[in-house]
Amino acid sequence: MTNNAAADTMVHSAMRRALELAARGPATGVNPRVGCVILNAQGDTVAEGWHRGAGSTHAEVDALSYLAPGVAHGSTVVVTLEPCNHVGRTGPCTQALIEAGVARVIYSVTDPGERSRGGADRLRAAGIDVQGGLWSIDGEAFLGDWLVAARLRRPFVTLKWASSLDGRAAAADGSSRWITGPESRHDVHRRRAAADAILVGTGTVLADDPALTARGLKGEQLERQPVPVVLGRRELPASAALRSHPQQPLLFDGRDLPGLLADLHERGLRSVFIEGGPTVASAFVAAGLVDEYLVYLAPTLIGGPRLAITDIGVTGIDEQRRLSVHSLDRLGDDVLIVARPHTT
Incomplete structure (x- = not known):
């Protein structure tokens, strides 16, 4: 197996794990269920996180919280939903990822929220490699009711x-x-x-x-x-x-x-x-x-x-x-x- 093929396998495994983590969050309320896995340069999992409900830290920040300062530098972040780009009860995940010095962000579903979307563009503007749409069918199915509510405002x-x-x-x-x-x-x-x-x-x-x-x-x-x-x-x-x-x-x-x-x-x-x-x-x-x-x-x-x-x-x-x-x-x-x- 080539290095690229091995890296892709690790990323896919990480997205599968991120969806499993997301399922631990509450399935009701206005917030989506989101899971996150952070991989180091060798493709090993160094941290995991998920969103536990309104007012709690988002999945990316939750995962980062388990790492000592500097450890996330150059890492790959695999997350089920595009990182948010707004200030609500918590700060924007994009800013936390930029400050942590991550090298790459891979997400499944694009955030349709009027206030929270745009995270991918902000990360790219900061020099971070961003890829969206990985396992998008699974991600969309998992977030089905929340996506309808977010897109239609009902x-x-x-x-x-x-x-x-x-x-x-x-x-x-x-x-x-x-x-x-x-x-x-x-x-x-x-x-x-x-x-x-x-x-x-x-x-x-x-x-x-x-x-x-x-x-x-x-x-x-x-x-x-x-x-x-x-x-x-x-x-x-x-x-x-x-x-x-x-x-x-x-x-x-x-x-x-x-x-x-x-x-x-x-x-x-x-x-x-x-x-x-x-x-x-x-x-x-x-x-x-x-x-x-x-x-x-x-x-x-x-x-x-x-x-x-x-x-x-x-x-x-x-x-x-x-x-x-x-x-x-x-x-x-x-x-x-x-x-x-x-x-x-």
Whole structure:
């Protein structure tokens, strides 16, 4: 193996390790999960770091902190996201790398942030060799929801529904407990806990009185709870279960969905899990604001008018909302389809 080939292998291994380190950070909130590996001139790993959440040191600075002064001089820094170029709660990573005297920076994903981007250009201006796009497919997939939030200035929106094989979310009398089995319901609670917010309409609150909490197998509340968001203009009963939610509910009239999502983004919420009924679900679909669909299908037939999705603005077959299946999983007797909007 040539020296160049050996160096490339070490860099690729370092990026793989950086992604593993990034996964240790919190998967929710406004900050991305970032991992960093520093290699010396021989290609050996001399330091590792990752971002532990808002207000903590960024991955590059975290890795540098484990090195004595001067040790990072001439090193190669491998990081999952382009080093930031702005002052927030912490200083810019670009400045820290320049002051450390690193020779080369290799990153996976370009930072789309309005304030934080531009790090690569600043590093090049300081004489540092910079390469972007290494393992970009893996990096983009890893940072998927954060990238959507950063690029669109709104949370990543997941729409979930459970239905029979014939597309019904409830029986004719409105009853819907339970269409799917316990395995599917447990999966929903796991995904609730991974989201920053859970959203429903007032119709769901008044009809089902949901707690909107994330719960474990024994019904216990999980440590992390999404912020409940309710859309509608009807008053919620003082006895509503969600008023006892660990997080303060946010109430909106639901007339301006893009404005609602922008508001949630400003509050630091980067992912929204929609569990509203067909009216809320259809409104988000029609507005083109759904990034991911979770459809839990139960092997049963219900019939009747209670569809999971109603009018979404499709009048002809050429207007259909084409989706791409991301995954297909068996949960007990049910099937979970994860789909995303089709892109050409």
